[in-house]
Every structure is written in structure tokens, then in C-alpha cells.
Amino acid sequence: ITNIDDLKLYFKELTKQKLISLDLETDSVSPMQTTLVGMSFSTAKDEGAYIPIQYGDKSKNNFGKDDLKKVLELAKPILENPEIKKTGQNIKFDALVMKNHGVNVEGIEFDTMLAAHLIKPEGRSYKMDNLSLEYLNYHREPIEELIGKGKNQITMSDVELEKASFYAAEDADIVLQLTKIFQEKLDEVKLTKFYNTVEIPLIPVLVSMEYDGVYVDKKQLLDKSVEFGKKLDGLSADILKHAGTEFNINSTQQLANILFDNLGLPQIKKRSTAEDVLERLREEHPLPGLILKYRKLNKLKNTYLDSIPQHIHPVTKRIHSSFSQTVAATGRLSSSNPNFQNIPIRTEEGREIRKAFVAQEKNNIIFSADYSQIELRVMAHLSGDKGLQTAFANGEDIHARTASDIYGVPIDDVLPEMRRVAKIVNFGIMYGAGPFRMSQELGIPRAESQLIIDRYFERFAGIRDYIDATITKAESDQYVETMLGRRRPVWNINSSNHMHREAAKRMAINMPIQGTAAEMIKLAMIHIHKLMKNEKMKSKLVLQIHDELLFEVP
Structure with a gap:
């Protein structure tokens, strides 16, 4: 669709639909920093429409002075109408991109990726290419065919309109076809009610949580990194003293030579230097205990203190981690970019890292609520x-x-x-x-x-x-x-x-056990989010870490 009259006519048709499939094309996979390249919709099998905003061979605007502004203005009433139901593949991403463009997607009814995971929790991949092949017996052209790989990779905004249109409209069509199949499959395994009461209502909660993000005190993290660096230097000196020779502490092979050849310690699992082996060897000699300490501190420094600040958003100054419902087979949420779920809060050093999670607004505080045992x-x-x-x-x-x-x-x-x-x-x-x-x-x-x-x-x-x-x-x-x-x-x-x-x-x-506990906190998140929305509270749910919820509250 490349002219304003056709666009208005198409959106008018969309308002009459009960269910539409939505798929966005963007120039990156980071929803809070990406640019909207185009939108595709489908309302019937083997049909799809693509509304381009940016493309490689674009020479003029199609919808007035500002294509992006005009498309958003016309799409907003449809996307924000809860009566027009939406389906998508990882629709949380699309909803988050739209929220960042000032549109709150309402009426999310289905997500093919979520359904595929629920039907087959041990699946190797829930990418649309795989689902299309497995359930529709249709080989879809991988996106790499359009944008390339590695150094020569371009973005969707550089792809020629004709190629981009077919690819994007096909996406929306495949999603709609998969939706029908997965609805039947969920019924077969008696998971429709679960899907509609736990997983689907959680999507808007996660969209909101990821959009709000969490604030961290960058200076605190950098100061801690320097402090941990000094501790690691001290530990390195101790380790080399006990080893009696210079060696690369991070090399498991060199460490094995020191422990089993030079020091003659017993080989528990062949020449393994894994954590459980070192735990048992610490009774025999001080070196294994020092190595364990070193590894723990080194991981905290590299994984959290040094990497978390790199994820701070340039505009919001907050960290917008991504939460997935389709990684853990037990139903637990997992987080990435960065992974907040693995910060060890049982240790003193882990708690030091958590202290950097603070409120951004001067009079706000961070409030934590967790389940006990x-x-x-x-x-x-x-x-x-x-x-x-x-x-x-x-x-x-x-x-x-x-x-x-x-x-x-x-x-x-x-x-x-x-x-x-x-x-x-x-x-x-x-x-x-x-x-x-x-x-x-x-x-x-x-x-x-x-x-x-x-x-x-x-x-x-x-x-x-x-x-x-x-x-x-x-x-x-x-x-x-x-x-x-x-x-x-x-x-x-x-x-x-x-x-x-x-x-x-x-x-x-x-x-x-683990899955039921995960469901309890998901339901809690859904209820709390609804309550905060209905009461128009200023409090924000900013993070979920397994059995704990973090809020930023006035």
C-alpha cells in the first residue's frame, strides 16, 4: 500500500474485523531503540498487506509530509481498540515497539510463539521459519536472504520495496494460519484456559515492565568494579603464592597441572577443576578455596558490574531488560540483555550489586516483595x-x-x-x-x-x-x-x-513444583498490574526476579 487513499480504505476494512494478525518490520531487534520500517496485517488465509514507511528504493513520501506520523495516526485507533483482537509472533516485541512510538496495543488475543512453546515446551526453536515448516509444511524464505549476514548485513529499511512487501505480508499471513492451527492444538491438550488466563494476560504486564525499565546507579557499579578489581588482584597474588609458580588462573588446563601434578591433590573426576571438585579439594589445600573465591568475584565483576552499565538506554537512562515466556520449559520467566535473574542475592557480593538498583526520581523508593520459601x-x-x-x-x-x-x-x-x-x-x-x-x-x-x-x-x-x-x-x-x-x-x-x-x-x-511457583508469581503480576492501572497509581513494576517483584514507588 503506497498511497493515502488505499491506506485509509484498508484501515477502514480492518475496523470491521474480529481478529487481525500484526507484524512489524524494524531496523533492529532492540524494541526500545528501533525504528519502525513498516507494518503488515492479514485478515484471511493467503492474504496480507504491507504498509511501508522506509525502504531502499524510496524516492518520495507516500502518505503526506511524514509517512511515519501519518501511518501511526491512522493505525492508532485500530491498535488501541480492545474489540479488534490481535495475534502475532512474539507480539510482545511489536507491542513494545508501538508503545515506544506512542501507541498502546490493546486486545492481544494470541501469540503463536507462546502457543508453540506451551504445546511443545522441549522445542528447539520457535522461530517463524521453523513453525511454518513444521505446521504448515511451507518453507519460508529466511530473513538472511533479504538482509544478508555478518559484516555485509543491511537492515529492513534498506531492502527494496517489492522484496520487503512480499516478505512482510507473508509473515502476517503465516501468523494468521498458525493461529488457527495452534488454537485447535491448545484445545487438544486442554491448555486453552491456562493460555488465556496466565500467558496471554501476562504480555501487557511484561510490555509495561520492559518499557518502564529499571534504574541503576552507574557510579555505584563502576566504584564496585574498581573495588572488586583490587580484591581480585589480592586473590591472584595469594593464588600464585600457594601455587608456587606463575600460571594463567583462568586456564583450567594449567590449573589442573598445578593441582594434580605439582601439588599432588587427588583426582576426583579425572582432571576436572569444576566447582564441585574444588569444593571437595578445599579440605586438602588452601588453593582450591582461593580459586573458588576468585572465580565467583571474577564472574560478578565481568557479568554484572562491567556489563550492566553498557545496557543503559541513552535517552531514558534506564535498563530495559527483555523477559521471555518461551525459554524455560517449567514456565519460569527468563531475562536477557542483561540477564537480571542470575544475580546471586544470597551472597554479600551479590547484595552489593543489588544496592545499585535505586529509584530514578528523587522522592521515589524501590520496594521489594517476595514469596517466602x-x-x-x-x-x-x-x-x-x-x-x-x-x-x-x-x-x-x-x-x-x-x-x-x-x-x-x-x-x-x-x-x-x-x-x-x-x-x-x-x-x-x-x-x-x-x-x-x-x-x-x-x-x-x-x-x-x-x-x-x-x-x-x-x-x-x-x-x-x-x-x-x-x-x-x-x-x-x-x-x-x-x-x-x-x-x-x-x-x-x-x-x-x-x-x-x-x-x-x-x-x-x-x-x-517449580512450574506452579512460576504460575503464582505470574498471576500476582497480572493482578497487581491491573490494580495499579485501575487505580491510576504512579507506582511501577520494574523487575521480576523469580520469586521477587521490584517496584519503584513514590
Whole structure:
């Protein structure tokens, strides 16, 4: 569509539709910094329309003085009308780009990428090319054919109009066709209600959260980076002193030579220098402990202190991380650019990094709300274990209660070391750990860890029964599900390969727990977002980190 009359006529037709598929062409994959190149829509199979704004062979404006301004002005009433339902492939991206252009997309009804992930959570890719081939048996031309790769890559705004139009309109058409197929498939696996009450309503929440972003004090991070750098220099000197020779601390091969050849330490897993090996070797010599400290600090410095400031938006001065609903098979959200989910808040250094997350406005504060022991509480609910439920109902320290039960001492006499063991056991059981894994985690003989597990199951028989029932059901169904019905296949649960079978059992035990906890926080986000919107609050939900929500509030 390249003239104003056709454009007005087409938009008039769109207002009569119940469902339209929407796909944007942009010049980058960063929704908060990209430029809108064009929009495509489809309302019927094998049909699609492309509205170009920028293209390689453009010589004049098509829609008046300012093409972008005019297209947005005409598209706004349609995109903001909740009665005209929209479907898209990763529609969160399109909605975020539009929000950054002053248009709030309402009426999001479907997302093909989300549906594909829900139907097949173990899928290797949810890209449109793959989905088109798998479900429509149609080979779609990859975008690289249009824009190239590597150094010679151009953007969609440089592609000639004819080529760009076919590609873009085809996108919108494929999305519409996939929507119909996925709606039927969701019905088949009884996930339509879940999809419509959890995943789809979460999209506007994430759009809002990503758009608002989170503010970090750049100076604090840079100061911490210098401080961590000095600590690392000190640790390096200590490491080289204990090694008795110069070597590259970051080289695992050179470290293995020092540990096993020069120092003669026992080889636990061949010549591995992995974290669990170093943990066990630290009893033998000071060097492994120093290496662990060095690695931890080095990772925090490189991954967070040095990289987070690079993600600060040049205009908003905030960080707009991207949250995905289609990465984790359990249904947990994952974040990227940067990944905020992995900041370790259990350690002092991790907490130091979190201190840099501050309010941008002078009189605002950062407010954090999190679930306490959410996964253990979910396990107590799913298993129906009366002992665990009573401990939570009474507000007891759950790890101290477990220690009291497995060591047979009054709760007031539980020592810190007993509580540490009980904590590892509580989480280990929930993640499906057996006596061997538990003995490694606790650093005790296997027979002793078996004894602790036996005592645990004597006290919490409901959990043992729940685990047994979950595995039995998984063996017959070949899948497990959360409380709200999200499914995850466990193909290897009946495998003849022992390692594959045990890994599948661990997954079967943990997925319903972790997945249910993820659903709870998603529902909380949906309800809170709705409340803040209805009450016209100035507070913003700025970050989700697994079982915690961060708000910036006046």
C-alpha cells in the first residue's frame, strides 16, 4: 500500500474485523531503540498487506509530509481498540515497539510463539521459519536472504520495496494460519484456559515492565568494579603464592597441572577443576578455596558490574531488560540483555550489586516483595504432607523444623550446622536428589546421606508418597503438569539407560513444583498490574526476579 487513499480504505476494512494478525518490520531487534520500517496485517488465509514507511528504493513520501506520523495516526485507533483482537509472533516485541512510538496495543488475543512453546515446551526453536515448516509444511524464505549476514548485513529499511512487501505480508499471513492451527492444538491438550488466563494476560504486564525499565546507579557499579578489581588482584597474588609458580588462573588446563601434578591433590573426576571438585579439594589445600573465591568475584565483576552499565538506554537512562515466556520449559520467566535473574542475592557480593538498583526520581523508593520459601510451600500443598503444612501454618523456621525432625532434637537445640544440612536436604528432595547426590552436596558418606533421607521420609511420609505417585503417573502419562495444567514431557522416564531415567525422574519431581511457583508469581503480576492501572497509581513494576517483584514507588 503506497498511497493515502488505499491506506485509509484498508484501515477502514480492518475496523470491521474480529481478529487481525500484526507484524512489524524494524531496523533492529532492540524494541526500545528501533525504528519502525513498516507494518503488515492479514485478515484471511493467503492474504496480507504491507504498509511501508522506509525502504531502499524510496524516492518520495507516500502518505503526506511524514509517512511515519501519518501511518501511526491512522493505525492508532485500530491498535488501541480492545474489540479488534490481535495475534502475532512474539507480539510482545511489536507491542513494545508501538508503545515506544506512542501507541498502546490493546486486545492481544494470541501469540503463536507462546502457543508453540506451551504445546511443545522441549522445542528447539520457535522461530517463524521453523513453525511454518513444521505446521504448515511451507518453507519460508529466511530473513538472511533479504538482509544478508555478518559484516555485509543491511537492515529492513534498506531492502527494496517489492522484496520487503512480499516478505512482510507473508509473515502476517503465516501468523494468521498458525493461529488457527495452534488454537485447535491448545484445545487438544486442554491448555486453552491456562493460555488465556496466565500467558496471554501476562504480555501487557511484561510490555509495561520492559518499557518502564529499571534504574541503576552507574557510579555505584563502576566504584564496585574498581573495588572488586583490587580484591581480585589480592586473590591472584595469594593464588600464585600457594601455587608456587606463575600460571594463567583462568586456564583450567594449567590449573589442573598445578593441582594434580605439582601439588599432588587427588583426582576426583579425572582432571576436572569444576566447582564441585574444588569444593571437595578445599579440605586438602588452601588453593582450591582461593580459586573458588576468585572465580565467583571474577564472574560478578565481568557479568554484572562491567556489563550492566553498557545496557543503559541513552535517552531514558534506564535498563530495559527483555523477559521471555518461551525459554524455560517449567514456565519460569527468563531475562536477557542483561540477564537480571542470575544475580546471586544470597551472597554479600551479590547484595552489593543489588544496592545499585535505586529509584530514578528523587522522592521515589524501590520496594521489594517476595514469596517466602515458595517452592517448599508448593511442595507442602501438592504433597498434602501434614507435618510440612503444620510447620508452615505455625510460622516455624522450616529448615530448623526439618533439622529437629531428622536429628531428633528439640527445635531450640538445633545447631547452625544441623540447619545447614536440613536446608540442603529440603531443597535436594524437592529437586529429586538421591543418596549419591546428597552425599556429594553434604560432603558425607553415601550410607550416612541415605540414613538422613530415610529419616526425612519417615517424618514427612506425605512427601515420599507424593514423589512415588508423581513418578508412577509420569511413567504412564509420559508427562508431568503443574497445578494449573502446564505440561512438560518426560520422554526418558522409562529409558533403559539408568542416567537418562534418573534425570527424567528428577525433572518429573521438580517441574510441577517449580512450574506452579512460576504460575503464582505470574498471576500476582497480572493482578497487581491491573490494580495499579485501575487505580491510576504512579507506582511501577520494574523487575521480576523469580520469586521477587521490584517496584519503584513514590
